[in-house]
Amino acid sequence: MKLLEALHQILPNDRVTNNETVLDQHSSDESYHTPARPDVVVFPENTEEVSDIIKLAALYEVPVVSYGLGTSLEGSMIPYDKGIVMDYSLMNKVLEIRPDDFLVKVQPGVTRKQLEKELKSHGLFFSVDPGADATLGGMAATNASGTTSVKYGIMRDQVRDLEVVLADGTIIHTGGMAAKxxxxxxxxxxxxxxxxxxxxxxxxxLQVHGIPEKTMAGRAAFHSLDEAVSAVIGILQAGIPVARVELVDEQSMKQINLFSETDYPEIPTVFLEFHGNEAGLQQDVAFAKEILHDLNCRSLDFESDTAARQQLWEARHNAAYAYLHNFPGKKQMVTDVCVPISELAGAIKDARAAIEASGLDGGIVGHVGDGNYHILLMVDVNKSADIDEANVVNEKIVAYALDRGGTCTGEHGVGVGKAKYQEKEHGKALEVMRKIKKTLDPADILNPGKILYDKKIHS
Amino acid sequence: MKLLEALHQILPNDRVTNNETVLDQHSSDESYHTPARPDVVVFPENTEEVSDIIKLAALYEVPVVSYGLGTSLEGSMIPYDKGIVMDYSLMNKVLEIRPDDFLVKVQPGVTRKQLEKELKSHGLFFSVDPGADATLGGMAATNASGTTSVKYGIMRDQVRDLEVVLADGTIIHTGGMAAKxxxxxxxxxxxxxxxxxxxxxxxxxLQVHGIPEKTMAGRAAFHSLDEAVSAVIGILQAGIPVARVELVDEQSMKQINLFSETDYPEIPTVFLEFHGNEAGLQQDVAFAKEILHDLNCRSLDFESDTAARQQLWEARHNAAYAYLHNFPGKKQMVTDVCVPISELAGAIKDARAAIEASGLDGGIVGHVGDGNYHILLMVDVNKSADIDEANVVNEKIVAYALDRGGTCTGEHGVGVGKAKYQEKEHGKALEVMRKIKKTLDPADILNPGKILYDKKIHS
Structure with a gap:
């Protein structure tokens, strides 16, 4: 209560609240993880306010959890230790666009679609596109990626500089504007x-990119998942520079058709996109078609028309939401491993078997150009058998990936969902991470219990 | 002396030495920085030996400095605090090539040209190409880059995993084999x-790349440095995906001709390279030619013949060595700032003025696609006036870059030469770096005094 009084002294009344509805709104993410309420939600408007809030949190030794739009899939922003949730929805401005430098400065609450809109008139785009219209602060916090990272890289590759408020309220910059x-x-x-x-x-x-002169997108459907994966590997190894290459299995194609009112063939499908100049793309696409034919592609459609392309990617982007929509009342558990490409075919086969063994509804979609894929599993969070089955699938998939040099999370982050795998994945390096956390946040007030395994939460 | 005895107990006699010639060989880099001898040089053959050596260093609280081939330009591996120099020349094996994963595992003493040779038969290449045939361990240690980073990224972008021995001898892995x-x-x-x-x-x-289907290289010569820089910016802003774009000024073209026995026009020159498929490159090159013509290019030559291209890049790579060869007895001071592209034209103009004001021989070469350029200044290290003038130039150049959001070192690293600029560049973030160093190396035995400002050395 002393903290609340102190917060009221630095922020106007309408930007500090313990209203129950607002607390509830900040207690859960988009996944199956158990919700938890914070003590108070604050809405800072600038860096100095964020610094002042953190100084108070340090003084009262109260946790501070950052909140963008709550689109985490691993409980990264659920305040299990209560305390303050810092909501960045009022820090939502694009501060500067520097077209000559291919750079943009934004506040953490700007969403990726908002940025896309502002960049368009400059002939620029921001490449990272997770399924959700997440905030850029949240995307940087979890090192998000998406369908285009096979060409343009992940969130970490786009970040040139961050202004960061540390655990004692100090404001630092982590980089600069130079390209290297x-x-x-x-x-x-x-x-x-x-x-x-x-x-x-x-x-x-953040680094942004010039909109390519020409974009061509295609859909290649296959009789089997195995053939679809072989086709992806064939294209990558031929050195054709894909901008996107996504795998959607039979089950997920059905959910997409149902949700998006499309009539794509309901068989394993690879969605492809190429960016470049007109002549180069014609050659790339011709070569890709040859490879796809040789690898038993059953149907193949290419589109260069903007509207048709957008519809195609919209459908792919909505895969996770399609499941949620088509299974009302259920929540989603999403695996997120990433494996070396040479292990992809085996991993996908293993994943399909794991889904079938679980008896749960679910499918596979993935950014397979990076070796990253997701199992979308529908669970009734009130049925412990569902949760148990989903956990078994996750355990199996993660073990398979880690045994082959892969990672337990390609792009969703650790949060609480992947904390238990950190020791197996990182071994003695986990101690280095703990030391860094301890020296930068000795009182453990910044999003405690996330990433680094913490018995309080995980027991 | 106790340390020496202890080292002799874990390594055979021929791999522990305090022979004066060997100590001298490990006392200097390729720059103007003052040499300093270590107490002893060791030649480990494997990770366990490196760990054992570091454990002894920790026990006796003696510095350990890693040494690849001594090609640093900032004194990064000069053992100013004496102690042990660890020479990796016996850890020089390419351990594994995984063509399907575009990955390679190497020991730290492998050089980039050695790796290039081994990769060629797999249709692969390693993209980072600093001027020196440096070791990959050294290149990772300084985050080196080179002419191709504008397309393929810098050393940090290629590192998927490192096996690292920490200050207490613990062996960790910092990553894995997944693409993200x-x-x-x-x-x-x-x-x-x-x-x-x-x-x-x-x-x-490390990540490696498929050798592109087609490569075309060109040389565009200009009446003035200003026009050459404008041309580079024009090409970047048109979105033509260059694989290399290098600026060499009039003075440096002269030194290159003298050293390489070439007869390139001795005026400001932009070296370009494009990688892609045949049709795409034809279109890219045609567009680039149009832009170069519009921007007053005086002469333009494109080569797709491999031998001609190699000669062209060989000449560019040897620029720094050309100066050293043509000014016998002198050493080289090389600046290394990197600025946002929008600041490049002003920066290069400022650089030219600074060289002229110094009265020293020197020129400008640079990886201008990244906004990174070097002033090569020839100094007589026995004349303090030369050193003073060179330092004045460096100070000016760095101040210009930092005032515009740039960095004091784009690719050479900090070593001792750039340590004095760390506070201005990083501000309060430097304290975060110090905390990380302190928690991971509390006794300061690992290459002490480098990167983080240390009065002992810099006073």
């Missing part, structure tokens, strides 16, 4: 993906 | 560029 640097330690890389456990982002300088 | 990951903190990024101050690299897993 060998100066100091690489704090950009360290803070991206740290999920609010090392500091709170108050400004992001 | 959101698991744990990004230790790959933190250790790359840490110049041996956080741990010693004993194995590197």
């Amino acid at each position: 640097s060998s100066s100091g330690y690489h704090l950009n890389g360290l803070f991206v993906g740290s999920e609010g456990t090392l500091g709170c982002f108050t400004e992001l300088t | 990951s959101s698991s744990g903190y990004h230790l790959n990024g933190l250790f790359v560029g840490s110049e041996g101050t956080l741990g010693c690299f004993t194995e590197l897993t």
